[in-house]
Amino acid sequence: MADPVARHAELCEALRKHNHTYYVLDAPTVSDAEYDTLYRELLAIEKEHPELQTPESPSQRVGAPPREGFVKVERAVRMYSLDNAYDEAELREFDRRIKEMIGEGYSYVAEPKIDGASIEVRYEGGKLVQASTRGDGRVGEDVTANVRTIKAIPLRVAETQPLTLRGEIFIRPADLETVNELRASRGEAAFANPRNAAAGSLRLLDPKQTAERPLRVAFYDLVQERYDSHGAMLEALAALGLPTHREHGRCADIDAVLAYIARFDARRETLPYETDGVVIKLDEVRLRDSVGFTSRFPRWAIAYKYAAEQAATKLLSITCDVGRTGQLTPVANLEPVQLAGTTVSRASLHNLDLIAEKDVRVGDTVIIQKAGEIIPQVLSVDVAQRPPSAEPWPAPTVCPACDQPVVRAEGESALRCVNARCRGRLTAGLWYFTRRGGMDIDGLGKSLVEQLVDVGLVEDLADIFALPTQRDALLGLERMGEKSVDRLIVTIDEARAGRPFSRLLTALGIPLVGSVAARLIAEKYGNLRTLLDAPREPMVEELAAIHGIGEKIGKSVADFVGDPDQRAMLEKMLALGVKAEEPRREKVVGGVLEGLSFCVTGSFDRKRNEIHAEIEKHGGEVHKSVKKGTTYLLAGERVGKTKIEAAEKKGARVIDEDGYGRLLAGESLDEPES
Ligand code: AMP
Numbered sequence: 001m002a003d004p005v006a007r008h009a010e011l012c013e014a015l016r017k018h019n020h021t022y023y024v025l026d027a028p029t030v031s032d033a034e035y036d037t038l039y040r041e042l043l044a045i046e047k048e049h050p051e052l053q054t055p056e057s058p059s060q061r062v063g064a065p066p067r068e069g070f071v072k073v074e075r076a077v078r079m080y081s082l083d084n085a086y087d088e089a090e091l092r093e094f095d096r097r098i099k100e101m102i103g104e105g106y107s108y109v110a111e112p113k114i115d116g117a118s119i120e121v122r123y124e125g126g127k128l129v130q131a132s133t134r135g136d137g138r139v140g141e142d143v144t145a146n147v148r149t150i151k152a153i154p155l156r157v158a159e160t161q162p163l164t165l166r167g168e169i170f171i172r173p174a175d176l177e178t179v180n181e182l183r184a185s186r187g188e189a190a191f192a193n194p195r196n197a198a199a200g201s202l203r204l205l206d207p208k209q210t211a212e213r214p215l216r217v218a219f220y221d222l223v224q225e226r227y228d229s230h231g232a233m234l235e236a237l238a239a240l241g242l243p244t245h246r247e248h249g250r251c252a253d254i255d256a257v258l259a260y261i262a263r264f265d266a267r268r269e270t271l272p273y274e275t276d277g278v279v280i281k282l283d284e285v286r287l288r289d290s291v292g293f294t295s296r297f298p299r300w301a302i303a304y305k306y307a308a309e310q311a312a313t314k315l316l317s318i319t320c321d322v323g324r325t326g327q328l329t330p331v332a333n334l335e336p337v338q339l340a341g342t343t344v345s346r347a348s349l350h351n352l353d354l355i356a357e358k359d360v361r362v363g364d365t366v367i368i369q370k371a372g373e374i375i376p377q378v379l380s381v382d383v384a385q386r387p388p389s390a391e392p393w394p395a396p397t398v399c400p401a402c403d404q405p406v407v408r409a410e411g412e413s414a415l416r417c418v419n420a421r422c423r424g425r426l427t428a429g430l431w432y433f434t435r436r437g438g439m440d441i442d443g444l445g446k447s448l449v450e451q452l453v454d455v456g457l458v459e460d461l462a463d464i465f466a467l468p469t470q471r472d473a474l475l476g477l478e479r480m481g482e483k484s485v486d487r488l489i490v491t492i493d494e495a496r497a498g499r500p501f502s503r504l505l506t507a508l509g510i511p512l513v514g515s516v517a518a519r520l521i522a523e524k525y526g527n528l529r530t531l532l533d534a535p536r537e538p539m540v541e542e543l544a545a546i547h548g549i550g551e552k553i554g555k556s557v558a559d560f561v562g563d564p565d566q567r568a569m570l571e572k573m574l575a576l577g578v579k580a581e582e583p584r585r586e587k588v589v590g591g592v593l594e595g596l597s598f599c600v601t602g603s604f605d606r607k608r609n610e611i612h613a614e615i616e617k618h619g620g621e622v623h624k625s626v627k628k629g630t631t632y633l634l635a636g637e638r639v640g641k642t643k644i645e646a647a648e649k650k651g652a653r654v655i656d657e658d659g660y661g662r663l664l665a666g667e668s669l670d671e672p673e674s
């Protein structure tokens with residue numbers, strides 16, 4: 001057998017490389033399945049040779065037990081805030097002061113001001129030793145265990161001198177929904193925006209929970225002054241494999257800065273993170289000392305802040321959406337108004353406390369604000385314009401979907417419908433169950449799900465799998481022609497046969513069970529039948545004994561499986577032929593995609609790795625770039641025109657996710673498209 005020490009080192013290196021290409025460069029080089037195979041081999045070796053399991057091993061990202069609180073970290077070099085500029089005149093004034101102090105011979109670097117939570121990460125001897133929040137600048141909180149779970153952050157770097165890095169932890173706006181669903185499954189209120197989500201996730205007491213949050217990071221500063229210029233430092237960090245924003249621009253003077261800001265403004269919405277401005281820094285590090293600091297911020301840097309986009313409009317009514325867990329979320333229905341280039345008629349009110357706190361009343365003129373790509377939120381009320389008849393909003397006493405009384409749990413701001421048979425909860429649960437990332441049943445949109453529930457075709461999640469035998473009933477629904485019904489049936493059958501057990505577990509929406517926990521549980525039990533047959537008695541202990549699953553998750557799963565209604569529903573799924581097996585992850589021959597090759601580009605609602613794995617699972621081949629013989633370029637959102645033209649030149653056909661879905665369903669794309 002190969003030398004385990006050498007093989008272990010090789011695996012660590014390969015896994016690190018794949019994390020880097022996936023999380024830092026955004027250009028994955030292997031499928032999830034391949035990654036898994038390497039990871040398992042690593043775990044197997046470490047089981048045999050525990051001495052190889054050092055803290056820097058990729059297997060040791062999640063390990064620390066939950067804590068009671070955070071330890072304070074006092075730092076030698078304080079983390080400063082930034083002074084702000086809101087227009088060109090203020091920027092020119094900033095430049096004038098600098099010129100006054102140092103004369104000629106300086107330049108700037110402009111870079112995105114990412115809207116997240118600041119972080120300091122220290123490496124010593126090439127190893128990640130500590131991470132801390134900003135706190136008051138001088139004293140922060142030790143969040144090392146949480147930060148270790150962020151795969152974009154290497155646990156080891158090829159630089160043995162100490163590195164004290166500063167950067168921003170963020171969550172992509174596109175990932176906010178996932179985070180909020182996880183929260184909803186724990187009965188927690190939704191985060192208002194990606195920034196709150198990032199800051200909240202960073203300070204969770206249980207690193208296992210942080211591991212489930214899709215946190216990203218961009219470093220923009222190195223405390224040790226080892227480079228002549230800020231630009232050179234940023235490039236050196238990137239070269240070390242550290243995540244940076246890779247968006248900085250060197251600017252010869254303040255006019256060039258203004259040009260950068262104008263260019264950046266036009267692209268800002270297309271970036272995978274939210275920004276609230278541009279940071280301008282003096283590029284020449286040696287000149288910074290002569291410019292100096294105030295008590296709160298450096299004088300050699302400034303943040304140019306974009307004005308948040310706001311509008312005033314009338315609040316017509318407040319309604320409540322019912323979530324899968326029964327939680328009621330208030331929504332403001334507005335007189336349509338233009339905001340940031342779109343017409344807005346709904347805005348988020350987040351939770352009931354907020355309505356009371358801001359005293360929002362129907363009939364009020366409200367100020368709404370849109371930050372980045374998320375739905376607008378109600379910021380404040382223009383009390384001066386309040387009509388005399390406007391009354392405080394009475395919180396609902398019954399569920400808007402099922403008319404059953406709602407309850408407010410002690411200490412919780414949310415109201416909850418506890419009716420297990422609530423149609424609103426069922427609709428939300430179905431939506432969660434069938435969406436991408438869950439059972440992935442394409443073609444089951446929101447309005448169709450609502451119809452299915454309304455006409456009684458679906459009374460629980462399992463009923464979805466009975467739909468293929470109800471073709472006539474489906475044809476009777478609104479906007480369901482032969483073609484869409486048949487397509488739906490195909491995708492349902494596909495989901496019945498083809499989704500791993502872990503996907504089913506995630507899609508069920510069991511409280512506390514996200515995709516990571518689901519995978520671990522699925523691997524332990526192998527399939528749904530075995531989980532259902534497992535004796536209930538030691539189940540909590542058995543689950544909690546899985547590395548990565550705690551007592552709470554174990555109990556939640558055992559409760560779910562033990563609940564007579566859920567149990568009956570799961571048995572019904574099995575009776576309807578739902579496979580729910582956790583596959584041994586190897587390549588399948590004879591799949592529907594056999595003989596086809598794909599290059600996947602652009603952004604999708606799910607991870608590109610997932611699509612790669614899916615292609616391979618169905619016998620297709622993945623090409624990292626379009627080459628001669630690539631059959632399809634699967635293009636998601638935001639794909640450059642040049643990329644598409646280049647693909648066509650090489651003879652690859654460009655398809656979108658729809659086309660891909662049809663291939664997966666075994667259709668041929670040469671049929672006339674309807
Ligand atoms: P403020 O919180 O408005 O005082 O702005 C300062 C904060 O902006 C810092 O603490 C960082 O967390 C954050 N920030 C985001 N992007 C950058 C960047 N490129 N350079 C410096 N600070 C940044």
Ligand code: ZN
Pocket residue numbers: 322399400401402403404417418419422423424425
């Ligand atoms: Zn209800």
